[in-house]
Amino acid sequence: MTQKDKLKRLLSLGFAVVDTEARALSDLAKRMNLDFAHACQFLLDCEGRIVVLGMGKSGHIGGKIAATLASTGTPAFFVHPGEASHGDMGMITPKDVVLAISNSGETQEISILLPIIKRLGVPLISLTGNANSTLAQAANVNLDVSVENEACPLGLAPTSSTTTALAMGDALAIALLEERGFNANDFALSHPGGSLGKKLLLRVGDVIHRDQEMPMVNEHSLLGDALVEMSAKGLGMTTVVDKEKKVLGIFTDGDLRRALDNGVDVHQAKMSEVMTTGGLTISEDMLAAEALHLMQENRINALLVIDDDQTLKGVLNMHDLLRAGVI
Numbered sequence: 001m002t003q004k005d006k007l008k009r010l011l012s013l014g015f016a017v018v019d020t021e022a023r024a025l026s027d028l029a030k031r032m033n034l035d036f037a038h039a040c041q042f043l044l045d046c047e048g049r050i051v052v053l054g055m056g057k058s059g060h061i062g063g064k065i066a067a068t069l070a071s072t073g074t075p076a077f078f079v080h081p082g083e084a085s086h087g088d089m090g091m092i093t094p095k096d097v098v099l100a101i102s103n104s105g106e107t108q109e110i111s112i113l114l115p116i117i118k119r120l121g122v123p124l125i126s127l128t129g130n131a132n133s134t135l136a137q138a139a140n141v142n143l144d145v146s147v148e149n150e151a152c153p154l155g156l157a158p159t160s161s162t163t164t165a166l167a168m169g170d171a172l173a174i175a176l177l178e179e180r181g182f183n184a185n186d187f188a189l190s191h192p193g194g195s196l197g198k199k200l201l202l203r204v205g206d207v208i209h210r211d212q213e214m215p216m217v218n219e220h221s222l223l224g225d226a227l228v229e230m231s232a233k234g235l236g237m238t239t240v241v242d243k244e245k246k247v248l249g250i251f252t253d254g255d256l257r258r259a260l261d262n263g264v265d266v267h268q269a270k271m272s273e274v275m276t277t278g279g280l281t282i283s284e285d286m287l288a289a290e291a292l293h294l295m296q297e298n299r300i301n302a303l304l305v306i307d308d309d310q311t312l313k314g315v316l317n318m319h320d321l322l323r324a325g326v327i
Contacts, residue, residue: 017151017159024147024160025167031144032171039141040175042123043074048095050076051122053084055109057158058101058165065099065169072177081109089116097123103145103161105133114138127165143168204291205284207324208305208314209235215315216241219248219272223264226251226271235317237302240275245312247304248272250279281306284313288326291316 001009043050050069054062062078069076076099079091092098098117100110105128117124118138126139129146136142145168151159215233217226219240230238230251237252251271259274260266281304282291291303295318305314 020149020151021160021163024149024164027148028145028164028167035141035143036171036175039125039143040172040179042097042125042140043099043172043176044179046074046095046097046123048075048093048097050074050099051092051096052076052078052099052101053081053110053113054078054101055081055107057162058103058107061162061165061169062099062101064166065101065173068170068173069176072173073180074173074176081107081113084109084113089113092117092120092122094120094122097125099125099127100135100139101127101165102133102135103129103158103165105130105135107135110135127168129161202288202324202326203284204282204286204288204303204305204316205314207288207320208284208316209233209320210314213315214312215239216245216312217251217271218242219270219275221271223259223266223269223271223274227256227266235302235315237315239304239312239315240271241312246310247279247281247306247312249275249277250302250304251275252300252302279304281310282316283307288321288324292318292321292326295321 050066052062052066052069054060059078059080066076066078077091084091102110105126111134114124114135123141124139126135126142127145128136128142129144130136131142131144131146145161145164147160147164149155150157150161213233215229215235215238217229217238217240219242221240226238230236230253237250239247240249240251241247249271251274255274255276259269264274280294280298280300282294284305284307295301295303301318303316304312305316307313
């Protein structure tokens with residue numbers, strides 16, 4: 001087999017896996033019924049937390065489902081069934097709901113726990129590939145995540161089955177998110193340290209240059225003096241304000257290039273003659289992500305931050321957003 005033929009074969013194998021799993025998901029969508037809605041209701045009524053169980057590959061899927069639920073407004077955590085039978089069952093309270101995942105529905109480590117779950121009186125939701133299995137029969141609601149074929153040609157490695165279980169978990173999480181009215185701000189509160197949290201929580205006032213860091217000149221200043229101010233503050237621009245710090249305009253590197261192209265005398269010209277009047281302004285309360293969008297939309301690198309009286313409060317530069325992790 002030539003190298004070219006080998007590459008073609010590998011590509012076809014990849015396509016076959018994706019196609020098999022896509023068909024499994026399509027079949028899953030066709031089978032979804034009111035059992036899904038009943039499962040969601042149990043989760044919505046839960047006064048405690050969702051406890052997710054799963055062994056092996058199902059355990060990995062369970063961990064991800066628990067994380068997705070928790071980050072979208074439904075408190076949840078994953079418990080390893082093997083550890084649960086050696087003390088971790090104490091983590092489950094009567095106010096919780098158990099979500100157990102097993103393709104066969106006969107996973108021994110989970111089956112051992114079923115009498116204890118029943119004794120606690122907590123609702124049990126199962127995700128199985130066999131509606132007649134021990135787990136499915138014990139559950140208050142069983143969600144059918146069965147597949148016709150695994151993508152593995154040996155039919156051994158969990159592939160299509162884990163994909164459908166993961167998709168069902170995502171479906172539960174997003175249905176609950178919508179029903180709870182969970183919004184972007186709620187999501188940000190669950191992700192304060194990541195880039196998503198920064199984009200959704202960080203305000204302009206958190207990152208702007210204030211006071212002595214702000215480049216400022218007045219309308220009567222000479223262009224040469226403005227260049228000194230721009231150089232000293234290092235933001236590639238300067239604000240132009242009146243004696244009460246009301247914004248009159250802005251002067252940027254771009255304005256300087258245009259002035260020089262027009263033959264302006266750097267030593268004689270006043271800022272009122274070369275500045276861009278007004279300029280885009282924003283408030284301190286604006287989301288930093290919104291300010292970034294405004295910059296990108298207008299192809300500019302700086303914004304003036306003002307209060308309700310048009311008084312200059314700060315300057316926001318594109319590099320500030322980069323350092324803050326918004327970009």
